[in-house]
Each structure stands twice: as C-alpha cells, then as structure tokens.
Amino acid sequence: MNYVVVTKGVPDFRHGKVVFKEDNTLNRAATPTVMNPNDFLALEAALEAKVKYGGTVHVISMGPPPYKKVLQEAMSRYADKLYLLSDPKFAAADTLATAEALSAAVRKIGNIDVIFSGFKTADGETGQTGPQTAWKMGYTLATHVMEFSIDPQLKKFNATRAITGEVEFTTGPLPVLVVTDPGFQSQYKNATQRLNLLDLQAQTKKRAQSFEEFLTIWNANDLGVDEWKVGIKGSPTIVDSVDPIPRAPSERKARMLIGTNLQHIQEAVQILLRSDQ
Amino acid sequence: MANVSLEMLGEARRLMDKYNRDYSEQESVVAVVLGHKVEHLALEAIARGADIVYLTDHPELEDLRLQPYTKIIAQMSLSKEARKTYDKPRYFLFPATNNGRDLSSTVLAELESGLASDCNKLYIQDANISHRAKTDGTPRVFSRILHMKRPDFSGYEWSTILCIDSPKIDYHPQACSVIPGSFKPLAQDPNRKGQVIRHPFNLPIEDLRLTITGREKLLNAIDLSSYNVIVAAGRGISKNPSKGISLCLELARALGGELGLSRGVCTAQYTLEPSLAQYITEARQIGETGQTVKPKFYIAVGISGAIQHKKGMDQADRIIAINTDTEVPIKDFCDVFIQGDLFEVIPKLLEQIKNGKKLEASVN
Numbered sequence: 001m002n003y004v005v006v007t008k009g010v011p012d013f014r015h016g017k018v019v020f021k022e023d024n025t026l027n028r029a030a031t032p033t034v035m036n037p038n039d040f041l042a043l044e045a046a047l048e049a050k051v052k053y054g055g056t057v058h059v060i061s062m063g064p065p066p067y068k069k070v071l072q073e074a075m076s077r078y079a080d081k082l083y084l085l086s087d088p089k090f091a092a093a094d095t096l097a098t099a100e101a102l103s104a105a106v107r108k109i110g111n112i113d114v115i116f117s118g119f120k121t122a123d124g125e126t127g128q129t130g131p132q133t134a135w136k137m138g139y140t141l142a143t144h145v146m147e148f149s150i151d152p153q154l155k156k157f158n159a160t161r162a163i164t165g166e167v168e169f170t171t172g173p174l175p176v177l178v179v180t181d182p183g184f185q186s187q188y189k190n191a192t193q194r195l196n197l198l199d200l201q202a203q204t205k206k207r208a209q210s211f212e213e214f215l216t217i218w219n220a221n222d223l224g225v226d227e228w229k230v231g232i233k234g235s236p237t238i239v240d241s242v243d244p245i246p247r248a249p250s251e252r253k254a255r256m257l258i259g260t261n262l263q264h265i266q267e268a269v270q271i272l273l274r275s276d277q
Numbered sequence: 278m279a280n281v282s283l284e285m286l287g288e289a290r291r292l293m294d295k296y297n298r299d300y301s302e303q304e305s306v307v308a309v310v311l312g313h314k315v316e317h318l319a320l321e322a323i324a325r326g327a328d329i330v331y332l333t334d335h336p337e338l339e340d341l342r343l344q345p346y347t348k349i350i351a352q353m354s355l356s357k358e359a360r361k362t363y364d365k366p367r368y369f370l371f372p373a374t375n376n377g378r379d380l381s382s383t384v385l386a387e388l389e390s391g392l393a394s395d396c397n398k399l400y401i402q403d404a405n406i407s408h409r410a411k412t413d414g415t416p417r418v419f420s421r422i423l424h425m426k427r428p429d430f431s432g433y434e435w436s437t438i439l440c441i442d443s444p445k446i447d448y449h450p451q452a453c454s455v456i457p458g459s460f461k462p463l464a465q466d467p468n469r470k471g472q473v474i475r476h477p478f479n480l481p482i483e484d485l486r487l488t489i490t491g492r493e494k495l496l497n498a499i500d501l502s503s504y505n506v507i508v509a510a511g512r513g514i515s516k517n518p519s520k521g522i523s524l525c526l527e528l529a530r531a532l533g534g535e536l537g538l539s540r541g542v543c544t545a546q547y548t549l550e551p552s553l554a555q556y557i558t559e560a561r562q563i564g565e566t567g568q569t570v571k572p573k574f575y576i577a578v579g580i581s582g583a584i585q586h587k588k589g590m591d592q593a594d595r596i597i598a599i600n601t602d603t604e605v606p607i608k609d610f611c612d613v614f615i616q617g618d619l620f621e622v623i624p625k626l627l628e629q630i631k632n633g634k635k636l637e638a639s640v641n
Contacts, residue, residue, distance in 0.1 A: 013430075015515045015545045024433045024581065037546065096386065122544065125430060126394040128382040131343070135386035140487055141343050143379050164375060166494045172487035182559065228445045232410045236391025236448035240404065240437045245428060245584050250609035252596065259599070259617015259625070268597065268615055269629040272506075272532060272574060 001055030001152060003046045004106050004115045005079070006133065007039040009063050009070040010122045023244065033066070035073040038118030041180040045148055046116045047078040048186035051196045053152050056080045058112070060105050062090055062098060068215060075208040078200065082211060083109070087219035089227055094235035095124075099132035101230045104223040106137060114150070114157070115139065115177040127179075134177035142170060143179040147187060150174070278321050281372040283462035285455050288399060289370060290326035290463055292423075296401050300421060305329050307366065309350055313339035323471030326463045330471060335478040337485060341376050344484045347383040353476050354388060354450070365390075368401075368423045369452035381454045390448045391440030395566065397459035398426035404439055411441050425453040428565065430544065432583030456565055458588070499535070499560045505573040506534025509563055509590070510542055513579015513600060513619055518547035522556055524623040525578050531630045537563040537570065539580050564589035578619050582607025599623070 011031040012018060019030035046057045059074045061067060062085040071082040085101050093101065106112050115137070117130035134141040140157075142148075146167065147160040161168045162181045188194050207214060220227060228234055257264035289306045297303060307329045308322035319330040331353040337345060354366050365388065371381035373395045385392040404422040406412055425438045440451035501507060508529040514521025522536075529536050538561045549557065563570060565585040575593035580586060582598070582605055590596070596611040599619050608614050615622055 013544045013546070015512075015518070015547055018545075020431075024431055024583070026429075026431065094391065095382070096389070096391065099386065123430070126382075126392075127378050128385075128392060128394060131379050131382035132386040135347070135383045141379075141383070142487075143343075144375060162375075163492075165498060166492055168489055169491040169493075170487055170489050228443060233443060235410075236440045236443075236446075237393055237438050238406075238408060238411070238441055240406070240424070240439045242429075243435050243437070245433055245435050247606050248584060248587060248591075248610060251591070252610050252612050254598070254608055254611045254614040256603070257613060257615045259615050259622040262625075264615070265622070265625045266629055268613060269626055269633055271595070271613060272576075272597070272626075273630065273633050 001049065001053050001114070001150070002109070002112045003049055003055060003057045004109065004112045005039070005042050005046045005057060005059045005074065006102055006115065006117050006130070007042070007059060007061045007070060007074050008036045008121050009033045009061065009067040010036045013122055025244075033070065035070045036118055036121045038120055038122070038180070038182060039074070040077060040118070041182065041184040042116040042118040042178075043074060043077040043079070044186050045145070045178060045180050045184060046114075047197070047200060048148075048188075049114060049150060050078070050200065051188070051193050053150055055113075058083060058109050060085065060102060062086075062093070062101050064091070065217075068212070068217075071215060072208055072211040075211050075214070076205055078204045079207075079214070082215040084215060084217045085219075085223070086217055087231075089220040089231045089233075092232035092235065093230060094237045095126055095128035095132055096236060097230050097232075097234035098129050099136050100234060101223065101225060102129070102133045103136040104225045105218060106133075108218070108223060113155075113174045113176075115175075117177060117179045119144070119179050119182055130177060130179040137175070137177065140172045140174070140176040141179075142172070142176055144181040145178050146181050146183055147185060148178055278318050278325075279372065279374075280462070281374065281377075281455065281457040282322075283325050284457065284460040285370045285372065286322060286326040287462040288455070288460035292368070292399060292401055296421070299401075304367070307331065309353055310334075311338050311346055311349060319473045321465070323469055323473075324465045324467050326469070328471050330473045331476050332473055333476045333478055337478065340489050341380075342485070342487050342489070343379055343383050344487060345480055346380055347387055348480055348484050349476065349478070350380070350384050351387040352479070354384075356476065358474075364449075366450040367421070369450040371452065371454045373454035373456045378454050381452060385450075385452050388450065389446075390450055390452065393425040393427060393438035393440075393453040395456050396425045396427045396438070396453040397456045397565070398435070399453070399455075400424050404441070406439070406441060408441070411443055413444075423451040423453070425451075427453075428585050430540065432540070432564070432585030458565075458569065499558075501535055501537055501561065501563070501568050501570050504533075504535040504570075506532040506576070507537045507563070507570055507572045507574070507590075507593075508532070508534055508576045508578060509537035509539060509580060510578050511539035511580030511586075512541040512545065514542065515545065515547070517620065518542075518545070519550045519553055520620060521579070522549065522553050524619065526556065527627060528576065528578075528623055531627055532574070534572070534574070537561050537568070539586055540564050540567065543567075577607055577611065578623070580607060581605040582610065
C-alpha cells in the first residue's frame, strides 16, 4: 500500500507564538511557521493505515525552501519519505493551482492508494484544497472522516463521516482521498498493533533528526506542470484588497462599572440575579 | 428548503436586478435543485427569486454524494439549449455548510474556475486591476466582476476576492460559498413567474461508486441555544487559560448557564489542565462560523468583540462585558461593561452571587 499525506506550513497561532499588530490583525512576518495543526490528524490516519496494512507513507508540502522544517515536523509524527514542492512558479497559488501542483506530485510518486489531508488550514481556512486535489486525481472522496479502515484485498475502504448532528457510514473503492475531521480517532484493537505503533513512532522520531536524507525537492520542471495552471499564473482567484472590517455603529449604551469597586460589583450581580426568574 | 438557500436566492435576485440595470441586460437567476421527491422545492425556488430552475429528481440523489452531485451540477452549468445565450454561468453561489463547501470545491474543480469560501458580502462592478500575472502589471478594467468579501479568522479584516481571467484562460463561473445568515431571503411570492427545466439523470455507474450504508444521530451534542445564560471565554484568559476557563465555568454554573468560547480561544491551542481540555471544542465556539445564541444574558469575558464574534451573540437580551481595555469594540454593543481583570472580577462576582443567594434563601 502507498499513502500520501499533504500538509501545509501556516502561521503559529498558539498563544505565546502568534504576534498581533495593534489593530488585532496578524503580524505574519513576526509569527513563526509551523505545520497546520489539523494535518496532525491526517498523519495519524496514515500511521494507523501503515500499522494495520503496511506500506509507505509519503508526505508532501508545497512552499519556499525554509518550509522543509514543516516536513521535519511532519516526520516527527510519521513519515517514510518527504517531498517539498518548491519553485517561485508555485508561489501565490490559490486552492485550484495548489491542487494542480499536489496532483502532479502524487502522480510522479505513483501508485498511491490513499491520500490523507487535514481539514482546513489555520490561515486560508477554505477547506477546498483536499477536495479539489481528489477531483483532479479522479479519486473517490471522503470528507469529515472520523474513523477509517481499508480492505486491501477487495481494494475498498470504509469511512465514518461527521455530518451536522449525525454520523454517516460509507464504503467505496480505492484509490481514495480522505479528509480527516478534527474529531478523527485512530482505533487500535490488539497488542500487536500497539507494539507496531510504538516501534514506528520511535523509528520516525529518529529519522526526523536527519530528515534531509529522506527529503526530495521538486520544482515545476520536475513535475512537468503547465506553468499557466500553477502558482500565481494558474490561480483564478486573487485577493484584491484587505480592509479593516468597519466597527459596527454603537448599538447599546453601556453602563460602565469599575471592577475594583464593590458597589459596582454588587450592582452587576443584582442585574444578573434579577433575570434568573 | 434550507434557510441558507432562501438567503442565497434573495441575494442573487438583488445582485442580478442591479446587474441588469447597470449593464442593460436581461440575465437570470438560476436555481439548481437535486434530490429525490424535491419537485416542490423547484416551485419554491421560483417563488423566492429564481427565474429558472434546473431540476434532477432521482432516487440515486436522495442522499448527497459528492460525485454524482458534482457531475450533474457541472452538466447543468454547461448544457446547451436553444434558450441559453451563454456557455457557462457568470456567477455561482453555494452554501458554506459542510456539504456545501465540499460541493463548491469539487464543482469548481470540474469547471476549472475560481472559488472563494465563507463570504458574507457580495457586489458586482467593474474592477480596475494591475496584476503581474493577469495584466503584466499594467492597469486593466475587467467588467462585471463579482466582488466576494470574506472576514478573516480574527474578524477584524475583510479580504475581497476576485475571480479574474488570465491571458490564457477564461475563468467562469466566479464562485463562492456563502455564510448562512449573511443575507435576507425575499418574501415568498407565489405569483413570480419562472421556468423549471428537467435535467435528465445521465451518469455512468462509476459515479455512484460510493455507498452510504447507514446513519446515526449524535446524542451528546452541546446545544448552547437552550441556555438563558452563556458565559463566553475570550483571549483575555491567555495569561492563565486553565484558571480562566475554570472561572468562566464556575460563573456559568452559578447562574444556571453554560460555557461558550470565542474563536480566538478555539485556535489558541492553550496548554490546559487535563480535566479542562474537554471544554475547548468547536461545538462551544460562538460567532459567525460557530453557534449563534440569543440568551437572556451573555457574559463576554476577555472578549474584544470582533464582528465575526458579534454576529453570534448581539441578539442577546443583555450583554455584559468584562475587560481591562475600555476601548474595545464590545463597549459599543453591551449593556454593562465591567472594567477590570477577569481573574479578580469573576471571584468577586461569584462571592456576591453566593451572598445574594444566601439572602434569598434566608428571606424565603
């Protein structure tokens, strides 16, 4: 079995790492780059597949050269091989142009049974790239996946999906692109699987320390993509402007109270308790 | 018909009425209806603003599966009929629900055009663009461009997304997914005239290869809309997130309410005490892309009041804000503003609430 995990580098939104400007907008330059947190679950799903069915986990990311650190972070979770798609021609890509580059890389690796993708990046937040990659590959698509299993003999998969307020059980043929739901959970049933898991985790952590040995970097020529279908040239959409959202006009007149003033606190509590009836 | 569909029809009607005036055209609002036993929805779509409805009604479409739905919608978009004066739709709207967003992605991959997600403001006008790839850097006017505005994660910035032809490729439709609640539906008008075009179900068996084998309702979903009091924690808890969440929980319980979260708290990935980690869940997120609540009391703890948060709570009867900064936006849409450090203010409130209840108990 062969698996691909697609991942992206995003601003580190964690408290203590993220830097905001005075107007509460993101200071991108001052904020470090990390692997998109939702991608942890895609890696977890790929590792579960490897534990249960064997095979090779290939992790791909598209970004400038420093983003190889994102792939190192991915490998510390799980990866057998790493691929960085890096070329000025790939820059400023929207989701369609990104899906084009990712698909080309998946085809170049070849024979991929399952592509795992996280749900929504922390910055772009469109949730479009996974489904668009599946469509370009002609793969069956399963989104919002909470649980997942494969039948390697029948070349089929089973997926439990989260829909609003309910779960849906689906089955279909490989190859498939799985978008893991933020609630995804891997399921290990026996000691053999759990021991295998521990071994693989130890191995990948060691590999991650010298991750560049396992890293291949591909540019636009290597992938043989049409330059009008990737990057800024291949993106139908552009961000024309970014404007501050105007503050809503004043709608209510606030009673201003001081927190250190006991009478004010009592007044606030009076209001809260009165409503209780 | 889902509310978001009615909202999109209303907005599409307004957009095209203005477009037809501005550009002296007679172009249409087209609704796409797929499913099983959904004929009545085609008629409702007309009553709510559509000029034309493409309808495919078939048992295989009873459940939404992306493959057949995408193929049929693409067929409808590209179908050639005598009455059609266009090759592809100019604009395409989808709901920004889980299914809607997935479907918008695959349809636009199939139609090979541009898609913006989670938009809440739309207008059509000519755009003057200078872009290194699209115009070689020189300014050019692109006519009749759908301006798609989406709020960013913080709720403080709007990106305006445009779908613009490249020198090599014509990119139509210009598409976006639309946040539920962003627009107003039209009142139902049973006298509105429109045409229903039945699109045949014509797909190879391969497109039906995904099978849905069952469904189950989820039992323990949190429903914040059922509480009279919501205490919402915002990024003001950052200096001690565990203490902050625990104080907000205590305050909520003392008032018979429930805990909500701002988006900032959901994305911050705080390190929390294990017993508290379960409370950081998107199900508790309040705002444009989370829950909308209208409780009797909304207590916003350490929340600045970005528009995307405001939209989820500004209909509450009484809004109380606790914040150290008196200049934050929420000051303009709350009823009571307690200036102070939440880590000091909430314990004081809790103590007074306890006293107040003791007093009540002793009087009764």
